[in-house]
Amino acid sequence: MAETDTETYEAWLKRKEEESRTKQNAFMNEIAQKLNRPRVMEAPSHPFRGAPDFWKAYEWTEEERIERFTANFKAASGFVERLTDLEEAKCFIAKKAEELSAHYIVRQNQPELNGMGLEEALPDAKISVWNSDSEQYWKARAAEADFGVVVADHAAAYTGSVTVLSSGDKGRSVSLLPTVLFIILPLERLKTRLGEILIGFDEAGRERLPAGIHFISGPSRSSDIENALTIGVHGPGVVYALLVG
Incomplete structure (x- = not known):
């Protein structure tokens, strides 16, 4: 004005x-x-940008990636199970549901999970598929869930981090709100370095980025109050990474 x-x-x-x-x-x-x-008055020069060449070429074998990812994920209080296929993953989740008396499960709406057969393996539990009913308030459904089940899009062994992307069928609440989270990680998606994952987002361009990019390294951890470490305050208190393949 x-x-x-x-x-x-x-x-x-x-x-x-x-x-x-x-x-x-x-x-x-x-x-x-x-x-x-x-x-x-002038910005300092930055002759080097990004990772150095030797780091870009750094690579572990598959078994090394599995070993390092497992160690790093467990160091952050997560659990890791190596399984042969999705059938074993289904049986593992069903067994945990029985052990922990899980009655309500919410999962992402993905092809891998759609053909997994969790509903048949858990006839006594209610299983909701994210965004499958427009009348539901899905954030509340995820907050009520005992288990959340997602499929990892990527993972980095060096940092022990799993990457889960958001979309209409892959709500971020599925990995953030349930008490226990199961992340199914196909071995071909396990990389050595985090940079191998990030470069793909950079190359995709801003317009094609997903709604959310979430890096998960074990359960929720917080030391906000008097530096006292607390597990599960801002997310699942128990997280399983199921290495499949």
């Missing part, structure tokens, strides 16, 4: 920008004066 009748909006905007820059310069000059050194 113009401060005078004759001042145009463009002129007012330009004047306000100049005033703002004047205040910024005065602030930065005062800091430089208190530090007793000249103010730096």
Whole structure:
């Protein structure tokens, strides 16, 4: 809004920008004066950007990736099971449901899970498929769930991190809200370095990025209150990574 009748909006905007820059310069000059050194007016050079070439070429064998991922994920209080196929994964989840008396499970709406047969393996449990009913409030359904079941899109052995992407059929709440989370990780998606995963997002371009990119390294951990470590405050307290293949 113009401060005078004759001042145009463009002129007012330009004047306000100049005033703002004047205040910024005065602030930065005062800091430089208190530090007793000249103010730096040019951005420092960055001759190296991104990972060095030797790191880009760093690679582990499949067994090394499995071993390192398992160690790193367990170090963050997660659980890892190596299974032959989805049939074994189904049986493992069914067994845990019986052990932990899980009565309500929410899973992502993915081809791997659709053909897995969890419903037949758990006839006494209610299993909801994310976004399969437009009348449901799915965040609440996920918060009520004993188990959440998702399929990993990527994983990095060096950091022990699993990447789960969001979409209409893959709600982030499935991995964030249930008490126990099961992440099915096909071995061909387990990489050595996190950079192998990130470069794909960069190459895809901003317009084709998923709604959410979530990196999961074990259960939720928080030390916000008096530096006391607490598990499961902001997400699942128990997380299983099921290495399939």
